Amino acid sequence: SAVISQKPSRDICQRGTSLTIQCQVDSQVTMMFWYRQQPGQSLTLIATANQGSEATYESGFVIDKFPISRPNLTFSTLTVSNMSPEDSSIYLCSVELGTGGEQYFGPGTRLTVT
Amino acid sequence: GESVGLHLPTLSVQEGDNSIINCAYSNSASDYFIWYKQESGKGPQFIIDIRSNMDKRQGQRVTVLLNKTVKHLSLQIAATQPGDSAVYFCAESSGANNLFFGTGTRLTVIP
Numbered sequence: 001s002a003v004i005s006q007k008p009s010r011d012i013c014q015r016g017t018s019l020t021i022q023c024q025v026d027s028q029v030t031m032m033f034w035y036r037q038q039p040g041q042s043l044t045l046i047a048t049a050n051q052g053s054e055a056t057y058e059s060g061f062v063i064d065k066f067p068i069s070r071p072n073l074t075f076s077t078l079t080v081s082n083m084s085p086e087d088s089s090i091y092l093c094s095v096e097l098g099t100g101g102e103q104y105f106g107p108g109t110r111l112t113v114t
Numbered sequence: 115g116e117s118v119g120l121h122l123p124t125l126s127v128q129e130g131d132n133s134i135i136n137c138a139y140s141n142s143a144s145d146y147f148i149w150y151k152q153e154s155g156k157g158p159q160f161i162i163d164i165r166s167n168m169d170k171r172q173g174q175r176v177t178v179l180l181n182k183t184v185k186h187l188s189l190q191i192a193a194t195q196p197g198d199s200a201v202y203f204c205a206e207s208s209g210a211n212n213l214f215f216g217t218g219t220r221l222t223v224i225p
Contacts, residue, residue, distance in 0.1 A: 001160070031211055042203060043158070043215040058212070092157050101146050101207055105157035 002027050002095055004106035012112045013083055020079045021109045023093035028073035031096040033103065034066070036089045043092065049076045083113045126222045133191040135219045137204035140185060144206040148213065149178060149189045153200045161189070161202075191221075199223045 003026040013019050023032065034046040046066055047055040055068040069077045080087050090110050094103040127133045139147075145166040150158035162173045164180050164187075171178050177190040187204050201220050205213040 004157075033213075042217050043205075043213075045212055045214070048211065094157075096211060100163075101211060101213075102148065102160060102163060103213055104160055105150075107155075107157045 001104050002029070002097060004093065004095060004104060006091075006093060006106040006109050008109060009107065010110040010112075012114060015084050015113055017083055018079055018081045019083065019111060020077050021091050021093075021111075023076045023078070023106055025074050025095050027097075029095040029097065030073070032070065032076045033094045033096070034068065034076070034078045035092045035094065035105075037092060037108070038089045046078070046091075080111065083111075085113045087111065088113045123217065124220045124222070126224055127194050128224050129196060130193055133189075133194045133198070133221060133223075135189045135191075135202050135204075135221065137187040137189075137216050138185060139187065139204075139206050139216075141206065141208055141214075142182075142185065143208040144185075145209055146207040147178070147180060147187050148205045148207075149176075149187075150203045150205060150215075151198075151200045152203065152218075158203060194221075194223050196223045196225060 005024045007022045032049045035043040037043045045058050046061045047057045049055045049068045049070040051070050051073050067079045090108040092108045094105045096103050148163040149161040151161050152158045162178050164171045164178045169180050175192045179188045201218045203218045204216045207213050
């Protein structure tokens, strides 16, 4: 497995502002992913972030709202832009180790928008 | 998109008993499945995976069964312990690296 950290672990933000979440992994990985987990619900994939290319967004998620950076093989950021209370969720990054498809998750960032 | 769901949203078991958590999926092209455990305030923790060329795989105290005919997946936990209390998710993939998660089952172990 890998050690994956996220910053911040939680935040309370005002509507209309933006928050950038960082994800750091202790080994080089090609594929990183960002998920959203709304309160009491399952995980939904936001986008796939590969180093050196534009992130690939799932249906219902757009780059203007969730811009992603992937500057190197150990780091990625997700920005939640122009936040509204509906964006209150846990945001999780994950990494794929090897080529088998196994994904390992960070601890998550709990975002509350007031 | 894929549809992955769970039959039971909650499950309570006595400590020491075996637990069985079920999951149904709808995409017949899915070829890779993972079970995750998520404790409160933490990210999902990888438990065990299985590929579509297998129907059973065992780990430490856990067994995953895959029935492709009825598109059903189950996680069996032997001798359930209080530390097993968590929400369990199944996730499936059809080879595109994207995982689609089921709705989750909350397992409560009664001492």
